[in-house]
Amino acid sequence: MSAALGNDAASQLQALYAEMQPRSLYPLWEVLGALVTPEPRSPARVHRWTYADARDYLLRAGDLISAAQAERRVLIMENPGLPGTSSVTPSLYAGLQLILPNEVAPCHRHAQCALRFVMQGEGAFTAVDGEKAMMRPFDLVLTPGWQWHDHGNTSNEPMIWLDGLDIPTVLHFDASFAEHLSAAAHPETVPAGDTLRRYGRNMRPMRGTVSDRRQGRQPLFHYPYVEWRESLLGLARSGEPDPHFGHALEFSNPADGGAVMPTISAHVRLLPAGFATRPRAATDGTVFVVVEGNGAALVEGRTIPLSPRDVLVVPSWRELVLQADEDLVLFGYSDRVAQEKLGLFREYRA
Numbered sequence: 001m002s003a004a005l006g007n008d009a010a011s012q013l014q015a016l017y018a019e020m021q022p023r024s025l026y027p028l029w030e031v032l033g034a035l036v037t038p039e040p041r042s043p044a045r046v047h048r049w050t051y052a053d054a055r056d057y058l059l060r061a062g063d064l065i066s067a068a069q070a071e072r073r074v075l076i077m078e079n080p081g082l083p084g085t086s087s088v089t090p091s092l093y094a095g096l097q098l099i100l101p102n103e104v105a106p107c108h109r110h111a112q113c114a115l116r117f118v119m120q121g122e123g124a125f126t127a128v129d130g131e132k133a134m135m136r137p138f139d140l141v142l143t144p145g146w147q148w149h150d151h152g153n154t155s156n157e158p159m160i161w162l163d164g165l166d167i168p169t170v171l172h173f174d175a176s177f178a179e180h181l182s183a184a185a186h187p188e189t190v191p192a193g194d195t196l197r198r199y200g201r202n203m204r205p206m207r208g209t210v211s212d213r214r215q216g217r218q219p220l221f222h223y224p225y226v227e228w229r230e231s232l233l234g235l236a237r238s239g240e241p242d243p244h245f246g247h248a249l250e251f252s253n254p255a256d257g258g259a260v261m262p263t264i265s266a267h268v269r270l271l272p273a274g275f276a277t278r279p280r281a282a283t284d285g286t287v288f289v290v291v292e293g294n295g296a297a298l299v300e301g302r303t304i305p306l307s308p309r310d311v312l313v314v315p316s317w318r319e320l321v322l323q324a325d326e327d328l329v330l331f332g333y334s335d336r337v338a339q340e341k342l343g344l345f346r347e348y349r350a
């Protein structure tokens with residue numbers, strides 16, 4: 001409310017508000033400025049989780065509860081500015097999941113889209129609709145919405161990965177559905193690696209033929225580190241880094257060239273040693289995982305050191321500079337694709 005009111009009008013308005021409230025009616029003019037801000041004012045905060053710290057708590061949980069008991073043994077990385085929401089940004093979720101040798105995380109499916117980014121261990125799998133992806137450090141594995149998925153650890157070491165999901169987005173739309181498979185694990189109906197061979201090499205089964213098994217769905221769900229790293233290093237060898245990103249590659253859906261899932265975009269970037277990005281802000285709050293190297297994030301007047309496996313969240317519209325002390329490789333995911341579809345995505349480049 002801008003113009004001042006006389007005392008009389010002000011007290012009569014207060015009385016009016018009090019009368020309306022039981023009928024669930026409120027004056028917009030009291031809240032308009034907070035609802036329609038001139039630019040984003042996310043309550044989410046910049047926050048970094050150091051991996052060793054989180055891993056120790058997760059391993060302690062591993063001594064106390066099994067993957068089967070927990071269904072998913074995960075520590076939620078909740079943004080300190082969004083208490084009680086299980087959210088890392090207003091639209092996204094992040095957690096660290098542990099699966100110990102011989103454990104199975106039972107098969108289920110849900111409307112929510114998920115990605116896994118492997119932090120430690122080798123030889124556990126995620127099975128998606130009956131096909132196993134054997135996971136190695138820094139592999140990206142997807143479980144797009146409504147696809148059956150279970151995890152198992154057939155190795156003899158603990159396996160930890162970061163889960164990124166669109167849980168708050170699905171909650172926002174009141175569109176959550178989930179169900180369990182009657183068996184703990186989906187029958188293995190497809191040989192491991194089959195999808196990667198069919199869709200991971202810039203080709204796809206001829207449309208409409210019997211081999212186009214994953215037609216109509218995001219066909220590819222495994223993006224191995226050995227492959228994306230080679231692409232990223234190749235990119236870095238053959239050109240100049242982008243001033244605001246460094247060398248950056250987005251993971252794409254081979255069926256349509258778009259983002260990996262309808263609500264989540266994911267990318268990797270390499271900042272050469274000594275390089276610092278120009279400042280940039282964007283409306284897609286982003287979760288970063290440090291893959292290789294050391295450096296720092298400069299944001300909100302703070303310098304946040306970055307080391308391998310650290311997780312950093314940078315909310316919407318915070319001006320960010322990333323600097324690399326050594327060659328710095330980062331993985332990141334955000335809701336950029338969802339915002340683009342809704343006509344909301346904006347960025348600012350200094």
Ligand code: 1HN
Binds near residue numbers: 097
């Ligand atoms: C889920 O299904 C997984 O499948 C992990 O591993 C984390 C967090 C919330 C809801 C569903 C998984 C999840 C989740």
